[in-house]
Amino acid sequence: MTRTEVLRQYLNPNITGIRFYPESIIWDKMGEKYLTRYINEPLRILYSDQVNATTVKNVNNRYRENYYLWRHILNDLRKYVFNEPLMFAKASIGVMRDGLLSGRRYGQIFRDVESFPCRILVILGSPLAWMLAKKTK
Numbered sequence: 001m002t003r004t005e006v007l008r009q010y011l012n013p014n015i016t017g018i019r020f021y022p023e024s025i026i027w028d029k030m031g032e033k034y035l036t037r038y039i040n041e042p043l044r045i046l047y048s049d050q051v052n053a054t055t056v057k058n059v060n061n062r063y064r065e066n067y068y069l070w071r072h073i074l075n076d077l078r079k080y081v082f083n084e085p086l087m088f089a090k091a092s093i094g095v096m097r098d099g100l101l102s103g104r105r106y107g108q109i110f111r112d113v114e115s116f117p118c119r120i121l122v123i124l125g126s127p128l129a130w131m132l133a134k135k136t137k
Helices: 004-009 023-033 063-076 085-101 106-112 116-136
Strands: none
Touching: 023 063, 063 085, 063 116, 085 106, 085 116, 106 116
């Protein structure tokens, strides 16, 4: 549960061409400012009796949306690189793969990655990202 006034401070940006904005970006930014408390009690039990967007894992054609998530990891969560090196390796490959699949050029992808060390990671992961993008097309 989150206070309404806090949620209003972190609205989804209005970006044309994407179907949704990754929620984890907003939750990460909110977590930098506000204390989070966890409880070990179920507050809600969901019953799934039919196939819907929640129950089906359709990751196809989410390249534009995932691009923002990978970029967020590389730009905003850099301080956790030594805690989660695998996440940064995935993000460095993912930002290039999903960037290419969503129609971005190499130069634009490199400019969107703000720090030099993360750009180096993206360069190192580019051959694999390019092969994965070609395989996906």
